[in-house]
Amino acid sequence: MTEFPDIILYAIPFFALSMLLEIFITTKENIKSYQAKDAISSITMGLGNVFLGYFTKALVLLSFFYVYENFRLFTIPVVWWSFILIFFADDFAYYWFHRISHECRLFWASHVVHHSSQHYNLSTALRQTWSGGFYTFIFWLWLPLIGFHPGMIILQMSISLIYQFWIHTEAINKMPKWFEAVFNTPSHHRVHHGSNPLYLDRNHAGILIIWDKLFGTFQEELEEEKVVYGLVSNINTYNPIKIAFIEWIQMFKDAFTGRKSLKNRLLYFIKPPGWKHDGTGKLSSDLRKEWLQGNMQPQSVIKKEVFIKKATSQ
Template sequence: METYGKILLIAMPVFLALVLLEKWYGWYKGKDTVRQMDMISSLSSGITNVTKDVLGLSVVIISYEWLVNKIAVIHLTPVVWVYVAAFIALDFAGYWVHRIEHRFNIFWNLHIIHHSSEEFNLACALRQSIAEIVKVFTVFLIPAALLGVPAKVIAIVAPIQLFAQFWYHTQHINKMGWLEKVIVTPSHHRVHHAINKEYIDKNFSQIFIIWDKLFGTFQQELQGVPPVYGITRPARTWNPIKINFIHAWLLIKDAWHTKGWKDKFKIWLMPTGWRPADVAEKFPVYKIDNVYHFEKYAPESSNELVVWSWTQLTILLIATSYLFANIAAIGSPGFFVYGLFIFLSVYSFTELMDRKRFALLWEILKNILGVFIIYKTGGWFSNSPSVIQLNIPILSWLLLSTFITAWFVFIEFKPAKAPRFFITQND
């Protein structure tokens, strides 16, 4: 937990710098692929995901360490080739987990956030799940466990394998020659994120594209078929916490409303998107029919709202970094309270980005929690003199944040005219 937090203290500013660099490069080249509010939504999603991981908010049914202790035939010494083998084993497992997430209703909810952006850029790579409360896919590492690959090797290689998937989320790199035959490239992954009928549910590989070619799920990017990004049943919100559970909520409602008892259980393991016929007819859900003519989600956003959203995100990044740097000192249950503050922060300002009036309620709840933290701990999770000196600035910020959110809700969002919530795919 503490070690992963320290790794993220280095990784987060690097990822943010690369996201901003891509934004600048797109502007410079006249091909901007990054909408600001979409970027803020993606970055806030990344914050919720890393906070959840650092706090260990998930249950592992079978840990890899337990598995290797029980079934290892031999025990390998952690030398260089063992790390290479572990990397390949993780990539093989990642392919099948990824493919399962796309193919079954119950597991799609764990991955929908990653595909929810209607853009394709480095920022959308940071849209990662907080919905995976129970981890069930350790079984795909059975080959590594049989060979006795040490658990500490997997623990080192896993973050490397994950971070190595960041760079290819871009439209600014074209096909890469012979590398297209070996590794996952931006071209391959553009196909994976596309909702065109030619591309959907293809290219599940994470690092080595060979898995798709071996198991029949490979599709190259076609010259005359530009990828269109997103999900076929659009999320229509900037709130990443809502997006994480939007598919599960639909499944729960469908299971409740369907008259067929068989369908109440069947729906969970059916292919992604399947719905019982009776609820599909009675409770239709909007689905994109023509990928080249649909309206992207784009609530009206004044310059003031954009600046305020960036301000909230910046403050949140600072607060999150403080948590990761001091997680041992904050301790339990303090760091869970801190995590709640982060989640309320994200929920509040992304609801405001959606122009939702209840954003003010969430903002008030978040700021009450902030005041309570200072009251109970003497400072911001610490009673040291240096932290206590920050009490007045923090309390002032919480008060100011409440008033500014109220200004947006009661003044700017006044229904003087119908807000525009979408832009066409051709805009």
Template sequence: MLYLWFMNIDPIILSIPIYFLLIVVELLVQFFHNQKIYRLNDAVTNISCGITQQITGAFFKVITIAAYQFVYENWSLFHIENTWWSVTLLILAVDLCYYWAHRMSHEVNLFWGGHVVHHQSEDYNFSVALRQGSFQVVWTFWFYIPLAFLGFNTVTFLLVAALNTVYQFWIHTETIGKLPRPIELIFNTPSHHRVHHGRNPKYIDKNHAGSLIIWDRMFGTFQEEEERPTYGITKPINTWNPVWANLQHYVDMTSQLKSTPGLMNKLGILFNKPGWRPVALGGYQPAPEVDKANYRKYDTHPALKISIYVLVQFVIALGVTSVFLFTLPDQELINKLVFSLVIVWSVAQFGLLLDNHPDWSRLEYLRILFCGGIFSFLYPLPIVVIISVLYTVTSLITFFFIYKPAAGRVRSVINS
């Protein structure tokens, strides 16, 4: 099966060690240069969103790859052989399709719900590159279908598209300044992409490029980096919960649809730019200027022992996720579903702990018991049972002694 074959060689999955190596490099820069690049709660949430996207993507890819292959086999105009010129043409075509898919993800409110997750972080570092929306592929994959009609075979397309994604990891950093002018003219760079992540009105909906900035220059969406951007979205989500990060926009949009009269107006909410409203309800709401004097990033300060506990549990969850992704082609469907439930529940729970939610935090006991028990049930091997029991007992005891329910939700902020 084509999907299973691709999952074994997916460059995005195979590049995971490189991603974390670069994050370590950035952490070393933070340490030796005394720069504030990372915050634990933000970085954990960024990577957690990436985890949920990879988990859901394991199921969505079955549909999207099958759709591309179906069009290629039945409706393609040509069957293009892999030569140096055809692969070069495909690289350019994939990047152009990415530009329009990405641009429409900003200009169509319904599509923005899948992409907004990537822009929610108020920091800008390599971990932000991993912060991806679980539903984005639902809206953007179809922009690549014309390549199947033209006759670019599925395997080569998937590899080129994945490499296009891998390229974009390194541009999510403030540690690299502007590069020599010829590079800045042609390629997407950290400077160009910092603009894209800015919530300053002059920066919003600019620099949609994947690998080549030439598309933005051609289609009028290019913006040079001038002052340092203020990162994030105009309506911060104010939570470290990656599941809510994926759902909040759609919840808000549903509320807007209910309060907006008329079918055409409701369609306008769905398919116009984010911020669109009927004239009767005030008209388009442009992005406000950033009040830098009063702007504060969302932040929380749970007890240090809770932060350490979350970090240790998160590393364990990251290991489980890696095992899941690297063994995905060999997993039975029930195992895939259970792995997915355990991983998504875990990262959501970590977000609630970092948010200082006293009521929801008590679910950690149930999560530990479920995680420890389910793997013993699915894999009743002595070594698995022993590891599961050790994990369950040590986690329950540790959490019992370190967790002290707060009187209410605690929130504090830091200067940007």
């Protein structure tokens, strides 16, 4: 394990310098992406995540090693080509972790932290969960099962996390077309952080955007549809404790208060955010359909017309 360094710690100075550069650029370009209290909340959430990471990483490593030592089907050597394999395998695992975190409330309860800011900047990338590290690693358990060394897995997960830092910015509009076609970019990820019905639950990519295009969750950022950051129902607080646990509290309230069947109580943990047992709730897919139906009239922008046709066919 000593051969696989904790590169997240080495990246912290880079994070700090990048935020200072972003503040300089956005101020010069009159892009109002920072708000002091919000940024402090995000940084606090990030520091809490790093602190808790000392405990969660121990749990994750123990779980990975247990599977690797007792159940692995093959032994994949630590050589150059296996790092290429782990790159794609980890990114595939991340896509499904990220997508399920939007489609299952149990996982959304921890992931919602990252979407709770109504601003979009590099500090938002640091707004990380305090609870997810204890259970979301299950999406990666198949990697030690097929024979990847746990150290390799942790290293690649860290590389993915570091890559995703720079895409949380409005200082970069679009990357070259070939790059936008293959990789996750600021433009793609701005869509992911949008609360616009059109943008909800789109672009779950880690490093490669190809998975979203393959599995039908890709959405291009449209000039005519400016991204509105945050949640459908914003929590409106800068308190890190509330940010970390407010959705957990609300989920348990929905599940265990009032008169409901045992099945419906359990479904509050399994169904997507917005689901209600009495049918009064609206899912992101419902909001998206309503938006598309309301925007099916002829548009002045051909690009938007083409998109709506493509979106309704998904």
